[in-house]
Amino acid sequence: MTMSKLDDDEAREFHVETKFQQYAKRPGGIPRDTAIVNAQSTVAALKPNFETWVDDEMARLLKVIPAEGPDLDTKAWMDTADLHCQRLADVSATMGYEFVSYVANNLCLMFEAVRRGADYRRDVMICHLDALALGRKDKFSRMKPEDVPDLTEGLRRVLESPKLKAKRNGP
């Protein structure tokens, strides 16, 4: 580590070569293309578990969404539902379930809009839950949003409904 002083005595800048940097530059590493192919193989080995995992996450999501009634107004359930949707969105795309990831991300956007003051729309929620269930079916599981443009556009329009849209990017 070497250090040098800046003009401003209150700030200093110095060079650090971390162990990561020292080691990473050693010869004998795995070239990028090979490393990516290797990683895709190791990720593919997780796929049998993934289908169980995604079913569990969807079941947990459905469980926390209240039916019509007083629980609906508390919004407390929404944080848990949002967590499950984020997990689905974060993992599914990497595992090749891009449509599931898209729908789950839409739900995250909806929760964010509601947190910013938009009205909770149960019809929007139900619509997306149906799309999630569809995305989990074998026929749709490998599809990307662009492979089902009508469905994707329909979900987008529902999400962009005036009351939600106004709050999506609000303060």
Next chain:
Amino acid sequence: MTDKQKTTINIRGLTFLIADSNAYFSSLCHSILRGFGATRVIEARDADDARKALVQHKIDLLLLDQRLPPTGGLEFTRWLRSDPTNEFRTIPILIMTSDTRSTIVSNARDCGANMVLVKPVSPASLYDRLVWIAFNPRKFIDSKDYFGPDRRFKIEGYPNGVGRRAGDKAVDLGTATGPALSQSDIDALLKATRNG
């Protein structure tokens, strides 16, 4: 060193910590790192576990979820960078987030993170950012208000152009809230305030 060598990293023998409450996402990153040749990958589900793992396993690089319980990955980064007695104060930190609003990205930078990685993570995006950290070391700044990699840095592109996105461009820092950013926008946000 040739351009090809500059796109190849050797991570054998290094210890990685993935701190994320989502066990499945964590195992996904774990698998990706194994595919890259990593031999030691540790996982933590919350900040307490991550603190213990840092010391116990002598971590060399930290992959940190922005929402890591209980207070978030940015707070963890701030804690790690701000403690002058912490021997891991200067290790590379990648913040992983699916919340790509410009405020989150600029806060990550201001906490001292080296990189922000957008979820969902792909093997290519992770590899390129590890290469970037390895071959583009940045000076550290220690000031009254900040300790971490120099935030005023210019990236001329990934080594050998690898991973460069067509949309890479300099952008102004965003306002308090705003639309989500793409990975290339985030990379751009983290670069170039010195010399354009």
